[in-house]
Amino acid sequence: MTTLDRDETHTPAALPRPVVPGRPLPLRVAVPLAVAAGLALLVAFPPYGLWPLAPVGVALLAAAAHRRRLRAGAGLGFLTGVAFFAPLLAWTNLHTGYLPWVLLSLLQAGYLALLGAATAWVSPLADRARWAWPALTGLLWVGQEALRDRTPFGGFPWGRLAFSQDTSPLLRLAALGGAPLVTFAVALTGGLLVTAAWRGWATARRHVPEHTTPQPADSPLDGPPPARGASGRRWAPVVVPAVVAVALTAGGLLVPVATAGSGATVTVAIVQGNVPRLGLDFNAQRQAVLNNHVDATIELAARVAAGQQRQPDLVVWPENSSDIDPLRNPTAGARISQAADTVGAPILVGAVLLGPGAGQVRNAGILWRPGTGADLDQLYTKRHPVPFAEYVPLRDVARMVSKQVDLIRNDFVPGSTPGVVRAGPAVLGDVICFEVAYDEVVRDTVTGGAQLLVVQTNNATFDVAEARQQMAMVRLRAVEHGRPALMASTVGVSGFVAPDGRVSDATGFNTREVVVRQLRLDDGRTLATRLGWWPEVALAALAAAALVGAAVLRRRQRVRPG
Numbered sequence: 001m002t003t004l005d006r007d008e009t010h011t012p013a014a015l016p017r018p019v020v021p022g023r024p025l026p027l028r029v030a031v032p033l034a035v036a037a038g039l040a041l042l043v044a045f046p047p048y049g050l051w052p053l054a055p056v057g058v059a060l061l062a063a064a065a066h067r068r069r070l071r072a073g074a075g076l077g078f079l080t081g082v083a084f085f086a087p088l089l090a091w092t093n094l095h096t097g098y099l100p101w102v103l104l105s106l107l108q109a110g111y112l113a114l115l116g117a118a119t120a121w122v123s124p125l126a127d128r129a130r131w132a133w134p135a136l137t138g139l140l141w142v143g144q145e146a147l148r149d150r151t152p153f154g155g156f157p158w159g160r161l162a163f164s165q166d167t168s169p170l171l172r173l174a175a176l177g178g179a180p181l182v183t184f185a186v187a188l189t190g191g192l193l194v195t196a197a198w199r200g201w202a203t204a205r206r207h208v209p210e211h212t213t214p215q216p217a218d219s220p221l222d223g224p225p226p227a228r229g230a231s232g233r234r235w236a237p238v239v240v241p242a243v244v245a246v247a248l249t250a251g252g253l254l255v256p257v258a259t260a261g262s263g264a265t266v267t268v269a270i271v272q273g274n275v276p277r278l279g280l281d282f283n284a285q286r287q288a289v290l291n292n293h294v295d296a297t298i299e300l301a302a303r304v305a306a307g308q309q310r311q312p313d314l315v316v317w318p319e320n321s322s323d324i325d326p327l328r329n330p331t332a333g334a335r336i337s338q339a340a341d342t343v344g345a346p347i348l349v350g351a352v353l354l355g356p357g358a359g360q361v362r363n364a365g366i367l368w369r370p371g372t373g374a375d376l377d378q379l380y381t382k383r384h385p386v387p388f389a390e391y392v393p394l395r396d397v398a399r400m401v402s403k404q405v406d407l408i409r410n411d412f413v414p415g416s417t418p419g420v421v422r423a424g425p426a427v428l429g430d431v432i433c434f435e436v437a438y439d440e441v442v443r444d445t446v447t448g449g450a451q452l453l454v455v456q457t458n459n460a461t462f463d464v465a466e467a468r469q470q471m472a473m474v475r476l477r478a479v480e481h482g483r484p485a486l487m488a489s490t491v492g493v494s495g496f497v498a499p500d501g502r503v504s505d506a507t508g509f510n511t512r513e514v515v516v517r518q519l520r521l522d523d524g525r526t527l528a529t530r531l532g533w534w535p536e537v538a539l540a541a542l543a544a545a546a547l548v549g550a551a552v553l554r555r556r557q558r559v560r561p562g
Helices: 027-044 053-065 070-088 098-121 123-128 132-148 169-206 231-254 280-305 330-343 395-401 403-407 433-437 439-447 464-481 527-531 534-559
Strands: 265-272 314-316 347-354 360-369 373-381 420-422 427-432 452-457 485-489 495-497 513-520
Touching: 027 053, 027 070, 053 070, 053 098, 053 132, 053 169, 070 098, 098 123, 098 132, 098 534, 123 132, 123 534, 132 169, 132 534, 169 231, 169 439, 169 464, 169 527, 169 534, 265 280, 265 485, 265 495, 280 330, 280 513, 314 330, 330 347, 330 360, 330 373, 347 427, 347 452, 360 427, 373 420, 427 433, 427 439, 433 439, 433 452, 433 464, 439 452, 439 464, 439 527, 452 464, 464 485, 464 495, 464 527, 495 513, 527 534
Parallel strands: 265 314, 314 347, 427 452, 452 485
Antiparallel strands: 265 513, 347 360, 360 373, 420 427, 485 495
16 A cells, blocks of 8 residues: 555544654644645735745645645645635725625635645655655746636736745845746745655654654655664754755845846836725726826926925826826816926826727826827837726626626726837836736836836725735836836835835825935846746746656556555
8 A cells, every 4th residue: 555545544533543654644734734824825925024934834735735635635725725815815805895805715726726736646756755845846836826827817926925025035036037936936945844844743753762663664755763873864854954945045145136227317206196085986086086196296396396306207107097088088188288297207197098999998008298298109008907807708607696797897908019118218117007917018018128117006996905915026026127116006005116126215005195216227137037938937847747757656656566
């Protein structure tokens, strides 16, 4: 009987199966570990920001699912996913009811169920080679995220391990291989932790008094009984992976990243005009929201004229700062022109534009120049509208689940070109709201010539937790591409990010603020920018190879005599 066959052997209810090396952890232990894994992952992300707990969460799930049958591994992964995603995505139920939040959380938890099943599946490989477990853990997490980031309807990358590391030394790895490499490093660290813990538990179980009979080992992970006088060697398999995990994390500090750009200097202003009321009815306050941003910009111009503030070369307004189409509504266009003419600088306006077809709209960033108005050659249309928020796929089917889908009367249509906006003093890489979570959307702007990354977003329908999670993504993108970056929000959090990930002039939430800062632009390319998606492709391919290798090994175990 193999280790895998013993995975689900039953014992009488009155005699729960003891913890024995060579077998999976009892369910009475594995279930709490799976829930604890999800909670550890949760508090690693903003607004909590306890990033060292991300690898701990990875380790707990790996231990819970190790050596289990596929269904048990999937169930444990699902528990982790619910404990993680349900509170992480709680901001989605603030103004739309519980159903969208529940469905989204369960869908995302399903991917961790797949991860739990995959973890159980590759257990023979981890058992066969002691040092394979950390690498397998890292590869499976990258593969899971690669799938989750793309399916269904273009995916939902929120909650990637990489986005929990905004204040971690591992953030610097983004300059080498982007978010996939950071995720791999976090999960690899978690794999090292579980290897050390598992070996420590096995070693303690093996170290029994001389008059007792040691239990036989079933795999290299459990190890042979310790030889007499081998106290130091006995604990080496525990200490070494733990030390490597610490060294790997600290080693991120050795990765060189830019602290500032190397090009021309520009002065940029972020206008956070705020909204009269948080919630979905901010759309009913469209004129008030536009007026807030116009008035705040005119006030900035007054401070510039009084010598209290530096003259900006560029002003950035957030997404939805003009939900009235300024290209079709003369009053809205005149107000934006008034702001641009008064401040004497071009304004990147987040606007909702009607068309191109009937019942269609576009979420766009459009450059508004002083004196001449809208520059239609410098207009970016959001390439990745959010399903069930900006457009409704399978509307008839979705309506049977929730009639709230009809709140989205007009579907947003996607743009087809990267958000490269030439604003005169700087070439901007414009991405709108959730697009910052998608690797290729941001990278396309940099390869297109962007010198400054700009994230226009509207957090009025969410909360400060969502805004801070989004800012963490901006920090990773700045390091990944070696670019200064900024996030402009209607209600906060807005702020500037240096190429090394440091945040400056961050605003409060649900406030009206204007922040101005000098930035040094950059035209260089990091290794991550040059490699693009290849690190993720390579890691995901290795994950697939591990799954195939585990299948081969399992087949051999089944046909082995005895």
